[in-house]
Amino acid sequence: MKIKETLIKATEEAGKILKENFGGEFKIESKDRESNLVTEVDKKSEEVIMKIIKSEFSDHYILTEESGDLSTDSDYKWIIDPIDGTINYAHSIPLCCVSIGVEHKGELIFGAVYNPMGNEFFYAGKGEGSFLNNKKIKVSQNNNFRKSLLVTGFPYNTSDNPRNPVGVFAEVVKQDIPVRRLGSAALDLCWVACGRFEGFWEFNLNAWDTAAGALIVTEAGGKLSSFEGGEYSVYDNEILASNGLIHNDLLEVIKKGKTSQV
Numbered sequence: 235m236k237i238k239e240t241l242i243k244a245t246e247e248a249g250k251i252l253k254e255n256f257g258g259e260f261k262i263e264s265k266d267r268e269s270n271l272v273t274e275v276d277k278k279s280e281e282v283i284m285k286i287i288k289s290e291f292s293d294h295y296i297l298t299e300e301s302g303d304l305s306t307d308s309d310y311k312w313i314i315d316p317i318d319g320t321i322n323y324a325h326s327i328p329l330c331c332v333s334i335g336v337e338h339k340g341e342l343i344f345g346a347v348y349n350p351m352g353n354e355f356f357y358a359g360k361g362e363g364s365f366l367n368n369k370k371i372k373v374s375q376n377n378n379f380r381k382s383l384l385v386t387g388f389p390y391n392t393s394d395n396p397r398n399p400v401g402v403f404a405e406v407v408k409q410d411i412p413v414r415r416l417g418s419a420a421l422d423l424c425w426v427a428c429g430r431f432e433g434f435w436e437f438n439l440n441a442w443d444t445a446a447g448a449l450i451v452t453e454a455g456g457k458l459s460s461f462e463g464g465e466y467s468v469y470d471n472e473i474l475a476s477n478g479l480i481h482n483d484l485l486e487v488i489k490k491g492k493t494s495q496v
Contacts, residue, residue: 236290237291237310237336237343237344238344238359240286240287240290240291241334241336241344241346242346242357243286244282244283244286244287244334245283245332245334245346245347245348245355246348246355247282247283247286248279248280248282248283248316248332248348249331249332249348249349249350249355250350251275251278251279251282252275252279252317252323252330252331252332252350252351253350253351255275255278256323256326256328256350256351257326260273260274260275261273261274262274262324271320271321271324272300272320273317273320273323273324275317275323276299276300276316276317276320277300277316279316279317279332280298280299280300280301280314280316283298283314283316283332283334284296284298284301284314287312291308291310293306293307293308294306294308294310294311294312295308295310295311295312296311296312296314297311297312297313297314297441297442298312298313298314298315298316298442299314299315299316299440299442300316309338309339310336310337310338311336311337312334312335312336313334313335313336313337313441313442313445313446313468314333314334314442315332315333315334315420315442315443316332317330317331317332318330318331318332318333318347318418318419318420318421318442318443319331319416319417319418319420319421321417322416322417322418327417328349328351328352329349329352329416329417329418329421330349330351330417330418330421331347331348331349331350331418331420331421332346332347332348332350333345333346333347333420333442333443333445333446333447334346334347334445334446335441335442335445335446335448335449335468337445341360342360342445342448342449342468343359343360343449344357344358344359344360344449345357345358345445345446345447345448345449345450346446347420347421347423347424347446347447347450349421353367354366354367354424355367356371356424356427356428356446356447356450357450358427358446358449358450358452358453358454359453360449360453361453362453363453363454364427364428364449364450364451364453364454366424366428371427371428371429371454372428372429372454372455373426373427373428373429373451373454373455373456373476373477373478374426374429374430374431374432374477374479375429375477375479376432376477376479376480377479377480378480379409379411379432379480379483379484380409380410380411382411382431382432382433382480382484383411383412383414383430383431383432384406384411384412384413384414384431384432384433384434384435384484385413385414385415385416385422385425385426385431385433385434386403386406386413386414386415386422386434386435386436387415387416387417387419387422387436388400388403388415388436388437389436389437389438397437397472397492398491398492398493399437401491401492401493402435402487402488402491402492403491404491405487405488405490405491406484406487406488406491409487414431419434419436419439419443419444419447419473420443420444420446420447421447422434422436422447422475423444423446423447423448423450423451423475424447424450424451426451426454426456426475426476426477427447427450427451427453427454427456428454429477432476432477432479432480433474433475433476433477433480433481433484434473434474434475434476435461435472435473435474435475435484435488436472436473437471437472438471438472439471439472439473440471441468441469444468444473445468447475448466448468448473448475451475455477455478456475456476456477456478457475457476457477457478457481458473458474458475459474459481459485460472460473460474461474461485461488461489461492462489463482463485474488
């Protein structure tokens, strides 16, 4: 399918931009908060992605982190994060990636996440399964919550976020369960999909952070939900992803943590 070919090409070409500029000198700016960064490499990556998509599908809807909502009447929407993990990238930490998801009539049909520094290309197609470097992947089969390895992230407004992300984190670590923070939601989701983590949760995310990774998780046999256990949408700003086997355990801890005092 031409969309799949274009997706892979755009993701790979943007990945080249990331790799070529990684560890070098480039302009870095702050967005709404001082800690929320954007680099000139984000913008170069986005330009390459959009040029490739528009060369094949000039009428398609595009939603991208830096340029915003480029709306059309098309049934197809490309959801783009030119660098997920920009803070890592700006500090020469190689945990960052290009993330692109494709929707058709509101349903995710393709997703690609590429970390060129780690040479890991994740891909999923609706009904096709999920792959890492062309090898099929599956979520962890561990069903023991106490033996899980989890991953999370914190929003830029952690200090005044009314949903208590610090309380949730504290409640999880009180279970004596190890938790990591990579700094890239897209990679967090992919690492759940390939079995490295049993679960992931995070507040205040956007569609471009999760669209590709969400499909990669579900196609690998995982489960997604809101923090209340309801159906997940990439347009929600919170996500719980897991191997499915420890999902309810983690959900209950998150619910408790939202009202706990730290």
